[in-house]
Amino acid sequence: MPEVTLRLYSVLREIVGKDKLIMNVPEGSSVKELIRSLFNQYQEKFIERYGLLFKKNNMEERFLVFVNNNPISSLHGFETKLKDKDKVEILEPISGG
Numbered sequence: 001m002p003e004v005t006l007r008l009y010s011v012l013r014e015i016v017g018k019d020k021l022i023m024n025v026p027e028g029s030s031v032k033e034l035i036r037s038l039f040n041q042y043q044e045k046f047i048e049r050y051g052l053l054f055k056k057n058n059m060e061e062r063f064l065v066f067v068n069n070n071p072i073s074s075l076h077g078f079e080t081k082l083k084d085k086d087k088v089e090i091l092e093p094i095s096g097g
Helices: 010-016 031-041 043-050
Strands: 003-008 020-024 064-067 087-091
Touching: 003 010, 003 031, 010 043, 010 087, 020 031, 031 043, 031 064, 031 087
Parallel strands: 003 087
Antiparallel strands: 003 020, 064 087
């Protein structure tokens, strides 16, 4: 089973209570499956933070994701397959001024 290092920033770090997780994922897992696994593991806290928005099927799309320092938009998007020792960074873009 591949082992993936997951780095979390801002709101996600607050929800999970850590800035780094080591997760074992099934062989051939995608970024989307990794994020959904994270959501399921901390479901109660995600619902508390995002409410009904969390229950939508595409909530992962509100986050910026990088695999080994490459934005997934330059890879295969959320279908990017993960390999052993990959480093995944997830952050929620914020705006303001």
